[in-house]
Amino acid sequence: MTVDAVIFQIIDDKLQVLLVRRSQDPFKDQPAVPGGYNPQGETTRDALKRITLRKTGVDVDKDLKYIEQLYTFDTVARDPRGHAVSVSYMGCGREIKLGKTASERPFFTPVDELPELPYDHADIITYARNRLRAKLTYTNAVYAFLPSKFTLTQLQSAYETILGKELDKRNFRKKFLSLDLIRETNEMFREGAHRPARLYEFTSKKLVSLSRSFD
Amino acid sequence: MTVDAVIFQIIDDKLQVLLVRRSQDPFKDQPAVPGGYNPQGETTRDALKRITLRKTGVDVDKDLKYIEQLYTFDTVARDPRGHAVSVSYMGCGREIKLGKTASERPFFTPVDELPELPYDHADIITYARNRLRAKLTYTNAVYAFLPSKFTLTQLQSAYETILGKELDKRNFRKKFLSLDLIRETNEMFREGAHRPARLYEFTSKKLVSLSRSFD
DNA sequence: TCAAAAGTGTTCAGGATACACCCATGC
DNA sequence: GCATGGGTGTATCCTGAACACTTTTGA
Numbered sequence: 504m505t506v507d508a509v510i511f512q513i514i515d516d517k518l519q520v521l522l523v524r525r526s527q528d529p530f531k532d533q534p535a536v537p538g539g540y541n542p543q544g545e546t547t548r549d550a551l552k553r554i555t556l557r558k559t560g561v562d563v564d565k566d567l568k569y570i571e572q573l574y575t576f577d578t579v580a581r582d583p584r585g586h587a588v589s590v591s592y593m594g595c596g597r598e599i600k601l602g603k604t605a606s607e608r609p610f611f612t613p614v615d616e617l618p619e620l621p622y623d624h625a626d627i628i629t630y631a632r633n634r635l636r637a638k639l640t641y642t643n644a645v646y647a648f649l650p651s652k653f654t655l656t657q658l659q660s661a662y663e664t665i666l667g668k669e670l671d672k673r674n675f676r677k678k679f680l681s682l683d684l685i686r687e688t689n690e691m692f693r694e695g696a697h698r699p700a701r702l703y704e705f706t707s708k709k710l711v712s713l714s715r716s717f718d
Numbered sequence: 719m720t721v722d723a724v725i726f727q728i729i730d731d732k733l734q735v736l737l738v739r740r741s742q743d744p745f746k747d748q749p750a751v752p753g754g755y756n757p758q759g760e761t762t763r764d765a766l767k768r769i770t771l772r773k774t775g776v777d778v779d780k781d782l783k784y785i786e787q788l789y790t791f792d793t794v795a796r797d798p799r800g801h802a803v804s805v806s807y808m809g810c811g812r813e814i815k816l817g818k819t820a821s822e823r824p825f826f827t828p829v830d831e832l833p834e835l836p837y838d839h840a841d842i843i844t845y846a847r848n849r850l851r852a853k854l855t856y857t858n859a860v861y862a863f864l865p866s867k868f869t870l871t872q873l874q875s876a877y878e879t880i881l882g883k884e885l886d887k888r889n890f891r892k893k894f895l896s897l898d899l900i901r902e903t904n905e906m907f908r909e910g911a912h913r914p915a916r917l918y919e920f921t922s923k924k925l926v927s928l929s930r931s932f933d
Numbered sequence: 934t935c936a937a938a939a940g941t942g943t944t945c946a947g948g949a950t951a952c953a954c955c956c957a958t959g960c
Numbered sequence: 961g962c963a964t965g966g967g968t969g970t971a972t973c974c975t976g977a978a979c980a981c982t983t984t985t986g987a
Contacts, residue, residue: 504719504803541803543802544802545802546792546793546802546803547790547792547802547803548792572789572790572792574787575762575787575790575805577761577762577763577787577805578761587758587759587760587761587762588719588756588761588762588805590790590792590803654939655939655940656938656939671977671978671979672939672940672941673940673941673942673978673979673980674976674977674978676940676941677941677942678975678976693985693986694938695937695938695985695986696935696936696937696938696985696986696987697936697937697938697939697984697985697986698937698938698939698940698983698984698985699938699939699984699985700938700939700940701939701940715975716931869966870966870967871965871966886950886951886952887966887967887968888951888952888953888967888968888969889949889950889951891967891968892968892969893948893949896948908958908959909965910958910959910964910965911958911959911960911962911963911964911965912956912957912958912959912963912964912965912966913956913957913958913964913965913966913967914957914958914966915965915966915967916966916967930948
């Protein structure tokens with residue numbers, strides 16, 4: 504059994520995914536999603552942490568703000584070595600630092616410019632993107648991509664990046680504010696030669712599900 | 719690694735789940751969700767079929783009309799024998815016959831009247847119910863619970879049973895018919911001393927996702 | 934004074950909800 | 961003719977979508 508990690512963050516207004524260059528065969532030096540063996544007696548969640556930390560220097564508990572199990576992929580032919588089962592996780596964060604101790608040369612790359620990937624890694628990333636899109640529409644999961652205080656424009660931009668479409672500014676604000684997920688702070692964000700923007704914060708940093716969905 | 723099967727059908731206007739009485743320790747003779755070991759080299763999907771058939775006589779490929787992987791539960795303490803990981807599946811069907819060859823005395827019981835269950839089986843069933851409820855609202859998955867030709871009242875009743883709430887007859891019909899998931903047949907269903915009901919059929923028996931959700 | 938992003942309201946259309954009576958049948 | 965479930969339409973509300981100008985700031 505193996506565990507794979509699909510880790511997203513937004514860089515340069517693009518959704519990017521964490522890949523590594525594999526240090527070992529098969530597919531040595533090829534880019535791939537970080538992953539590894541899950542020995543008996545270790546939970547998949549613990550294996551995720553151990554493997555991601557070792558291979559990329561990212562600590563999923565400290566460096567990510569949202570983690571979710573995705574799916575258990577199940578193909579005898581999946582791996583030339585005969586792996587049958589891979590439990591995949593998705594994680595999201597912000598300003599994720601790649602460790603110097605990383606064993607597999609980690610790097611982020613835009614999900615729309617993926618290199619050739621081994622096994623079914625491309626499918627796994629697609630699956631993760633779809634899940635992420637869905638989560639944004641009915642939860643507050645977007646908090647994982649934002650600083651603790653943020654402007655409405657930053658919030659909207661995160662949605663646009665992940666959903667892959669532009670949104671109307673007035674409608675977006677009206678709707679999002681009506682959900683009671685965020686509140687005004689009395690701080691402003693000043694930057695550049697234009698009017699400062701009000702900073703907002705989430706009322707909860709835990710995952711909240713909405714009754715009315717959002718897009 | 720183990721595989722667990724949560725199998726639903728509607729009997730007597732109640733959502734019911736398939737349980738077995740375990741033939742072996744631990745928890746011998748206790749009711750539980752059917753499940754078993756998944757040896758290396760067998761996909762979890764194949765293990766699901768093999769285990770369910772052996773323990774309950776239900777062939778998931780032939781006797782169920784909808785199957786979906788649910789979640790991979792992950793607790794070292796889950797099983798006194800030290801199991802760490804269980805891949806769970808949900809299946810739905812109609813008039814499911816329990817096999818004579820079953821090794822573990824299978825029976826259906828209403829999900830609202832569950833006996834004490836071992837491990838985290840109660841959580842798994844709750845998880846499955848929630849997933850099922852969600853699926854009904856944005857897919858045509860309800861077909862799994864219905865005969866190939868059915869009346870609108872039967873359809874509505876299936877929704878009411880699974881969602882656990884009553885729906886308005888006129889609004890239900892208006893909305894469901896507008897989704898283009900079903901079409902009229904020219905057959906009628908006659909039964910009892912009242913007006914016969916028109917029979918409908920699904921336009922597709924494959925899973926279809928709706929853009930507009932339903933409840 | 935100019936460029937750049939922040940911020941703000943109204944109108945309109947379509948879906949959601951609430952609600953009550955007539956119809957066809959078997960006995 | 962009566963009991964039983966089948967079948968139908970309208971009015972109202974609310975949400976979603978489209979859309980353009982004023983405000984505040986730094987240079």
